[in-house]
Amino acid sequence: MGARPLPNVRLVKLPPAGPLAPHVAPPLLVEAPVVGNVPVARDYLRLTLEAPGIAASAAPGQFVMLTIAREGELAPVLPRPMAIYGIDRAAGTIDVVYRIVGAGTRRMAGWLPGERMTTVGPLGRGFTIPRNARSILVFGRGIGSCSITTLVREATGLGVEVTVVLSARDRDALIGAETCCEAGASVIEVVDSDGSSDPVRLARLLGHAGHTHDAYYVCGSHRMLELAARLAHHPVRGSTATHAEVQVSLEAHMACGLGYCHGCAAGRPGLPAETPLVCRDGPVFRWARTERQDAALADALAVGSDVAAGAASAPETAP
Amino acid sequence: MTRRKAPDLRVRIGSLELANPVMPASGCFGPELGAIVDLNRLGAMVTKTVFAGPRSGNPAHRLDESYGGMLNSVGIPSDGAAGFVRQLLPHYREWRPPTIVSLGGLSEEEFFVAAEQLAGVDGIAAFEVNVSCPNLEAGGHELGAVPAAVERVIRGVVDRVQVPVIAKLTPNVTSIADIARAAEAGGASAVTAINAVLGLAVDARTRQAKIGTTTGGLTGPAIKPIALRCVWQAARAVQIPVIGVGGIATVDDVIEFLLAGATAVQLGTATFTHPDTMVRIIDGLAARLAADGVASVSELTGALKVGPARHDLGGVLDASAPETGSPVPHG
Ligand SMILES: Cc1cc2nc3c(=O)[nH]c(=O)nc-3n(C[C@H](O)[C@H](O)[C@H](O)COP(=O)(O)OP(=O)(O)OC[C@H]3O[C@@H](n4cnc5c(N)ncnc54)[C@H](O)[C@@H]3O)c2cc1C
Numbered sequence: 001m002g003a004r005p006l007p008n009v010r011l012v013k014l015p016p017a018g019p020l021a022p023h024v025a026p027p028l029l030v031e032a033p034v035v036g037n038v039p040v041a042r043d044y045l046r047l048t049l050e051a052p053g054i055a056a057s058a059a060p061g062q063f064v065m066l067t068i069a070r071e072g073e074l075a076p077v078l079p080r081p082m083a084i085y086g087i088d089r090a091a092g093t094i095d096v097v098y099r100i101v102g103a104g105t106r107r108m109a110g111w112l113p114g115e116r117m118t119t120v121g122p123l124g125r126g127f128t129i130p131r132n133a134r135s136i137l138v139f140g141r142g143i144g145s146c147s148i149t150t151l152v153r154e155a156t157g158l159g160v161e162v163t164v165v166l167s168a169r170d171r172d173a174l175i176g177a178e179t180c181c182e183a184g185a186s187v188i189e190v191v192d193s194d195g196s197s198d199p200v201r202l203a204r205l206l207g208h209a210g211h212t213h214d215a216y217y218v219c220g221s222h223r224m225l226e227l228a229a230r231l232a233h234h235p236v237r238g239s240t241a242t243h244a245e246v247q248v249s250l251e252a253h254m255a256c257g258l259g260y261c262h263g264c265a266a267g268r269p270g271l272p273a274e275t276p277l278v279c280r281d282g283p284v285f286r287w288a289r290t291e292r293q294d295a296a297l298a299d300a301l302a303v304g305s306d307v308a309a310g311a312a313s314a315p316e317t318a319p
Numbered sequence: 320m321t322r323r324k325a326p327d328l329r330v331r332i333g334s335l336e337l338a339n340p341v342m343p344a345s346g347c348f349g350p351e352l353g354a355i356v357d358l359n360r361l362g363a364m365v366t367k368t369v370f371a372g373p374r375s376g377n378p379a380h381r382l383d384e385s386y387g388g389m390l391n392s393v394g395i396p397s398d399g400a401a402g403f404v405r406q407l408l409p410h411y412r413e414w415r416p417p418t419i420v421s422l423g424g425l426s427e428e429e430f431f432v433a434a435e436q437l438a439g440v441d442g443i444a445a446f447e448v449n450v451s452c453p454n455l456e457a458g459g460h461e462l463g464a465v466p467a468a469v470e471r472v473i474r475g476v477v478d479r480v481q482v483p484v485i486a487k488l489t490p491n492v493t494s495i496a497d498i499a500r501a502a503e504a505g506g507a508s509a510v511t512a513i514n515a516v517l518g519l520a521v522d523a524r525t526r527q528a529k530i531g532t533t534t535g536g537l538t539g540p541a542i543k544p545i546a547l548r549c550v551w552q553a554a555r556a557v558q559i560p561v562i563g564v565g566g567i568a569t570v571d572d573v574i575e576f577l578l579a580g581a582t583a584v585q586l587g588t589a590t591f592t593h594p595d596t597m598v599r600i601i602d603g604l605a606a607r608l609a610a611d612g613v614a615s616v617s618e619l620t621g622a623l624k625v626g627p628a629r630h631d632l633g634g635v636l637d638a639s640a641p642e643t644g645s646p647v648p649h650g
């Protein structure tokens with residue numbers, strides 16, 4: 001996945017930020033002791049770090065930068081961005097759930113309790129829950145599922161009805177269901193291996209539920225973003241709600257995480273000025289439709305096609 | 320034991336005196352770092368390269384990791400000189416160390432426009448003219464490889480500003496000594512060596528170039544020997560100070576660059592790895608000099624010993640094979 005530009009999508013900063021606009025909470029640099037680092041699914045581990053300062057101020061959808069090089073090591077040179085999966089303010093710990101995909105995460109899997117790892121956070125702008133929201137729909141796919149758990153907990157805590165769709169290639173790679181259920185959300189698990197993650201099928205399933213939501217959240221899948229956008233902007237016939245909010249959490253290769261290296265720009269090239277930075281202006285953006293897409297959608301609706309027709313052609317982004 | 324006086328870490332770059340020789344490398348720093356690191360400890364602050372007008376950066380991916388380093392092709396997005404003065408410079412002014420503004424351009428003329436816009440602006444202690452960016456679609460790189468062009472650009476900027484002008488050199492040339500001499504002839508107060516080494520990363524599985532612009536700039540520990548060589552060559556070619564940069568991450572690295580001829584050093588990639596590396600190095604350098612009985616950091620500049628290291632074996636080596644036994648293979 002990474003910073004593949006989203007075609008036909010305008011990203012709206014959320015909330016608006018300029019250079020050096022104050023972070024939601026100022027980030028901290030800590031040498032955080034590892035409390036635990038245990039497998040939770042195939043190729044997934046849950047890392048628990050003692051970081052009371054970060055735990056105290058982290059908000060849903062924010063992330064940390066974890067340095068892979070140990071104290072005294074010079075490489076790997078880049079720290080890894082990782083969403084905050086869980087926050088335990090009482091214990092002063094944060095959890096990160098990560099998938100082993102390459103050299104850095106493979107090394108992380110070797111971290112032992114008691115080791116101190118260089119950690120910077122909380123970083124970025126997280127999810128916002130609209131005031132008076134009564135129900136929200138949250139999509140997570142692959143490692144994107146790790147970014148939404150704090151949102152789910154926050155929302156259920158506020159009394160919001162939360163439906164979570166978790167998607168993966170197959171059952172073994174599904175992540176986050178237990179955490180979301182414990183928080184009180186309804187969880188729908190879908191996988192590629194039995195076809196249930198197909199956006200058209202999913203759209204029908206969600207449409208037949210006869211339910212519209214006040215906000216839609218997506219992490220880890222362009223196809224799900226398309227789907228969420230369609231559900232949010234053109235809900236099933238008979239419903240009154242239109243243009244519900246869509247928020248998407250993006251990924252990009254990062255070096256600093258603080259907004260000064262410009263390694264993580266989110267936009268398409270060829271624009272006259274720099275596009276939003278995923279680390280500083282995101283990772284969560286409000287999703288806005290372009291006119292071209294609206295026109296395409298109007299065409300589709302005019303011929304009476306399925307709500308989700310066309311969504312399936314969008315390339316998939318997550319393992 | 321008698322307490323030694325704390326070693327003197329001060330260095331001079333032209334008319335500029337720095338409290339210590341450690342500063343960030345352009346593009347690897349911003350006042351945003353001040354949220355987690357005390358920037359008042361630094362010898363100086365160096366901005367990301369500023370262009371005359373606003374420009375966007377390069378397409379994703381802009382970053383990739385490589386063995387002992389990283390490739391970048393950020394492409395110098397810039398708010399332009401006016402935007403820089405309005406939005407970023409005030410945040411540099413909140414800190415005490417002098418601000419060195421990195422100046423960019425795709426043509427000789429564009430450097431001069433930027434210099435005119437920034438000349439005399441309060442809070443700019445020096446300019447570092449980036450005649451070396453490997454990631455620009457036109458001009459920048461080639462310009463930095465032509466001594467006459469470098470001399471013209473540096474002279475043009477020197478003529479337009481009142482503060483010291485530093486030339487930042489590219490390693491992607493046949494003779495960095497020639498470029499350094501050209502910068503000195505143009506009136507530079509110092510040269511910075513080196514900018515990133517041009518590289519390419521390939522994904523064998525997808526057969527795709529990993530960086531959006533195909534080639535990118537290699538930085539980090541992997542380029543240290545190249546940077547040391549360039550600093551050594553530049554320092555022998557010019558009288559003005561050399562600022563060493565490229566793969567520095569430890570106190571030892573700093574000392575190596577000083578010995579090779581650097582007066583001061585910059586850190587780029589190492590700040591990504593451990594954000595407080597510069598401050599740790601400043602502390603470590605003071606402790607090291609004190610322990611080694613070095614009174615002033617400037618004593619180390621250019622003190623490199625060259626030529627064959629002397630080993631007196633006190634005998635004569637016989638090259639003929641030993642009579643018995645088999646030669647021991649080297650592992
Ligand atoms: C805001 C944010 C939150 C994230 N949260 C999580 C999470 O909670 N759990 C999880 O498993 N993963 C998460 N990721 C992705 C995670 O950062 C990458 O999987 C990880 O960096 C891969 O490192 P590696 O060395 O194992 O892989 P390699 O492919 O060897 O990495 C090489 C380089 O590419 C970068 N890179 C590779 N894949 C990605 C990616 N998908 N996104 C960003 N950079 C990448 C690496 O950081 C490194 O610099 C998140 C990414 C972002 C931007």
Ligand SMILES: Cc1cc2nc3c(=O)[nH]c(=O)nc-3n(C[C@H](O)[C@H](O)[C@H](O)COP(=O)(O)O)c2cc1C
Nearest residue numbers: 344345346368391449513514538539565566587588
């Ligand atoms: C992400 C990134 C952005 C950079 N941007 C600039 C820049 O705008 N101007 C410049 O002169 N050098 C730039 N550089 C080069 C550095 O200033 C420095 O010369 C190079 O990284 C070598 O030092 P290092 O190995 O310590 O990183 C950049 C380097 C990196 C990694």
Ligand code: FES
Nearest residue numbers: 257259261262279
């Ligand atoms: S990671 Fe450095 S600006 Fe976003």
